[in-house]
Amino acid sequence: MAGEMTILGSAVLALLLAGYLAQQYLPPPTPRVIGVDLGTTFCSVGVFLPGTGNVEVIPNEAGQRSIPSLVSFTDSDIYIGHEAADFADANPQNTIYDAKRFIGKLFTPEELMLESSRYPFKVICDNGEAEFLISTNETYPVSPEYIGSLLLLKLKKMAEMRLGIPVSKAVISVPAEFDEQQRQATVKAANLAGLDILRVINEPTAAAMAYGLHKVDVFNVLVVDLGGGTLDVSLLNKQGGMFLTRAMAGNNKLGGQDFNQRLLQYLLERIHTRHGSVPATKEDLHRLRQAVEWTKLNLTFCNTSLINVSLSLTDVQKQEESSSKEHATQSILFKEEVSREVFENLNEDLFQKILVPIEQVLKEGHLDKSEVDEIVLVGGSTRIPRIRQVIRHFFGKDPNTSVDPDLAVVIGVSVQAGIMAGSWPLQVSALEIPNRHLRKTNFN
Template identity: 75%
Template sequence: MAGAMAILGSSILALLLAGYLAQQYLPPPKPKVIGLDLGTTYCSVGVFQPGTGKVEVIADRAGRKSLPSVVSFTDRDILAGYEAQELADTNPLNTVYDAKRFIGKRFTPEELRSESSRYQFKVLYNEGDAEFSVSANESLRVTPEYIGSRLLLELKKMAEEYLGTPVSKAIISVPAEFDERQRNFTVKAAQLAGLDILRVINEPTAAAMAYGLHKVDVFNVLVVDLGGGTLDVSLLNKQGGMFLTRAMAGNNQLGGQDFNQRLLQFLLNQIHQRYGALPSQKQDVHHLRQAVEAAKLNLTLSDSALIRVPLSLLVPAPSGGGGDGSSEVLFEETVTRDLFEGLNRDLFEKILAPVEEVLTRGHLGRYEVDEIVLVGGSTRIPRIRRVIREFFGKEPNTSVDPDLAVVIGVAIQAGIMGGSWPLQVSALEIPNRHLRKTNFN
């Protein structure tokens, strides 16, 4: 009996030693599950690397780690990401973006008419659901989940190229406010892209995991998510390894696009004052929009940015002369950070309304918040960080790239679900079915 126990003990020791040596000297296995962030404005994919415990957000061939959540239909193809974004001004009726605003959501005809009024592409009512009317050799009606599937398919291809192996399993994030139907339709979009969703995780929880808050002793976490088109503020309570979303508020019509629009309108006014005309080509307006986006990004690091765009202007003919003529000019304008902040001062201050609302609903004072987590590229803007810092009297946590915080958290969860080592502490979410988001528009 003693000999049998000795043999068993030796066998177990040998297995443990073999496992240790395999982890130390054999190449780690490839990730089995990918993490997906299907954002309103941008989307990303990441993996948890077994062995190193690091998250890799996968880049496209140009090195970009986020794709625009845009899909464009042409006579030849259906394009997604940056290729689709390039057609936003030249093919506006067949270029769909912000599809996440519509996925799985029920509308009255009046609600849908109001929501769709801001877009150039056609949004149709179908018994409470939204559909998009596009043309690609023939007229088509496509659903929001189909648009999502084209973006997820692009992310899936990027992951497969990076890993060198087929991918079929994923974790996906959704806004905390999404109801069961919106979550199910998001999963349906993934299924259309050939993906099996193992778990749906709330975006604020994913962001908290990216910052490592699932492994440290904190209780009250405020997540401020300001992206290209929407602002979402969530108050999380963490108890052990569990997160409870205690309150939510936001603004569905506030984001980086609005800040860009203020600067674009200023530049158009400058062009009109300087030349007496406005750009006559859609491509010129597109290039001006790109220059505005680049300037906004530069102003997060520098005090000024130079905008330099060649324009074709339709110049009115002199009184009594012939028809209008075209003039080619090189428009140059130096934009300062002070100017940008001045143009958007009222919009930046609007961020505090939902912050105050979640604290009120969560019965929490501003100084009782343990961690303030920033998510979304627009939280890079220095003035926005200053507004938040001055309100709370403490620095927000900016240790993670705000553009990638959600996908990093989802990838960590994907690693946990895939059994990758070294194992992380998993974060569980406590469902709160009766919680409603307050909107400030």
């Protein structure tokens, strides 16, 4: 028996030595398992780089490391990501977004009618499942899984272009509240894109891994995920390398789009007050929305931001008096300086709403806020200084902001992809303890 143990120990030592030598003297192998974050508003793909232990989030041709979760159907082609975003105002009835809200879910006709009323495209019910009705040269339905597959195929091609090899295996993230049917629908979307999913990981767990919390001694982790359209708060309990989701709450109608809408409405009122007019075309409104988005981003780093956009305005009174639209429009160069204070005042009530699900998960998790070891921020909207101030004031300490919040989930998923691929240096894997009875509390 002692001899067998000696042989076994020698074999393990030889294996570790071989791995060490390979890591030191051989070029690192090309990653073959990708990590995918199929987000509601944006999605990304990354790889764990063997040998360095770093994650590379793969950019598209324009250098952008995330793409909008949009798909636009036209008479001649299908556009995905940033290209689809250009059609959002000109072709709203055939530009699909928020497909993740519908994937794998069952609705009553009344529920689906209420949910679909928020969108410019048509949502129909097929035996309780949502489908999107496309009207181009012909009219036909597409499923949320199909929309997801187009986005995943785009991410797959981005990875293949960067790595120079075909990619067929992936780890993918899903919201912690997704049930088994929603998870399987997400896997089906990946399969349609030619991806074999090795593991499905919860987004809060992925975010915790991005911050390296699977390797350090923490116990209670609060993940605040605020993106373009949804707020998700999760309380994780960690023991060793295992994560248990103790409580979830959120608001599926609160995010960066809502902050933009407040600023857009403010600017429309300024335009009307100054010129007695409103933007004349969808293209004008699209340009103004783009200016709003850039202003929001600029105010994250600066105290003021200048909006400078050309618009064609419709004079409502002249349009009523004249049958010719040509005589009822005017072209202007709209300039407006927006301060961070104005932006914060416009959205202060929305910022305060972020605390409602935070308080709820602490209550459901039977935890005092002083017992939270780490507060992790995920999603681009958590960059907004006032939001960080609100969270800091509530907890009496700074949230962890060491990772790009836009990329936290994809980084964590890519770490897990590296683990699944057996890449060096070996990482501590995060294990999730399923909690079948846990339900997310939603505040709207």
